[in-house]
Amino acid sequence: MLSDTSRPVVEATLPVVGANIGEIAKRFYSHMFAEKPELLDGLFNRGNQADGRQQQALAGSVAAFASFLVNKPGELPDHLLARISHKHVSLGLRPEQYKVVHDHLMWAIVDVLGEAVTPEVAAAWDEVYWLMANALINQERAMYAAADVDPDSVWATWRVVERIQETADVVTFVVERTDGSAASPALPGQYVSLKALMPDGVHQPRQYSLTRADDGRHRQFAVKRVHGRTTPDGEVSNLLHAAVQVGDELVLSAPFGEVVLKDTGRPVVFASAGIGITPMAGMISHLAQASATRPVTLLHADKSEEAFAVRDQVRADLAKLPGASLSTWFSAAAGLEAANQFSGAMDLSAVDLPADAEYYLCGPLGFMQAIRSALIERGVAAQDIQYEVFGPDLWQADVQ
Missing domain, CATH: 1.10.490.10 (Globins)
Structure with a gap:
């Protein structure tokens, strides 16, 4: 005060x-x-x-x-x-x-x-x-x-044990600790910072959402490559895509992030666009690992089916959850609509949303603003809508 x-x-x-x-x-x-x-x-x-x-x-x-x-x-x-x-x-x-x-x-x-x-x-x-x-x-x-860390021990070295080419622009890295110690548990929706050594000798940090629930030994995150820009914006993603292979080492922080899935038992709706699927994938993975019974709805917008990152994992995890549903909107799929698949921008009026649900949003800022506004208009309480911003928060909707 x-x-x-x-x-x-x-x-x-x-x-x-x-x-x-x-x-x-x-x-x-x-x-x-x-x-x-x-x-x-x-x-x-x-x-x-x-x-x-x-x-x-x-x-x-x-x-x-x-x-x-x-x-x-x-x-x-x-x-x-x-x-x-x-x-x-x-x-x-x-x-x-x-x-x-x-x-x-x-x-x-x-x-x-x-x-x-x-x-x-x-x-x-x-x-x-x-x-x-x-x-x-x-x-x-x-x-x-x-987290049982300090500013020095927050960082640890991890080795890449698997590299998955999810889409033309997205790669998933699966890593394990080089010292054999157990990974500190991450909450559903959290991210890690990655500190990369750039060619000019400067370390650059980036944050990446964890896309799968921890198994005690491994962490998993997906990186979307920023095209056409190598310095300074996109320099880390391009380096990871071009140079990091199985056996290489990465420096990662302990997991943090305040947008985490609440354990309330209420229906939950995830709305994502593009690479915004990554924290949603992590939350859904935690639900599948816990054999959750709460109603789960995933709404995802992307350019095309082929551009939908971690789609195989997400669909497999949703299949483990009773009554879970997935609806998609693909901007490059005009005229190809099918059950729960639409063309164009995400339109909430096209789907039934559960009553008393909690909502989690992630994607481009304009997408989240539009979806949040549509939810508020439908009577969803602002406190039931959480959103994850990649990079600096230029919106700050929850402090207005």
Whole structure:
């Protein structure tokens, strides 16, 4: 909660800070990396930096947090903080690195707003930052402890034991620990960070959803290749597709991710598009492994049947679940509609949805926005809709 001294200052300056937060974030990252280039080695995704997504996500997060402090005193945006914390611990972020971020962010605020940043304004926004930072530090400390890791031991070396060409653009990697130790259990829907050594000697992190329930020894994840771009966006996926074979070693984090399947027994509906099938595949695999009896519905949109990644595994797992159903929409299948198979974009009016269901969404941002809006219009409570964003969260629907 903001102090009585800072709250009116933040409330008065939030419009101008909010209007300039994008430029503040841009200058913050530029200044920080000029001073601390080592942060680009294994911690920050330079692809997200290059296309501006990380700057947008930071700007949105800070503005959303400050708005919460002003408009909902005594509350915190738990969903926002959880998303950030899970990403941070999957990268081995350390508490002391928040001071580095603080110094460069406050520099950027002054650099952009100039004389408008009086000592009182600077002190108020300093308080905003540390309220957010300390909330994240506390969450992350608890998450490290729960996973029985620290920022160093969060990483482990795994060996590729199987490589599956799912589609022309998607490869599944099955890996096992090189030291023979058991894998810490992953929750259904979680991801791991992968730290790849690039040809220029810089390590780059990416997150990949686990597509199958753990068996105690192996992990499995699928990687979609980003075409036409090798540096910086798509550089890791292209490297994995081109160079990583059975017997090669990969550095992976412990599993994290806040969008996990709830064990409520209620009907569950998964709606995915493209490579967004991967966390859904992981959740469905957990349900099949547990011989779950809750009603399961999978709705998936893709370019074609051939582009539908991990489809064989998903169909096999759904077949193990009593009454489970799959409906697909293929944009390249016009005129080829059959039972539970449609052409064009996903249309929820074409299928029956179970009452009192929980929903999980993953896919391109526009797809998730459209499906979530359609569900809200049908009377589904916002709290019953969870979504997974690949990369920085530029939507933050659950903090609005």
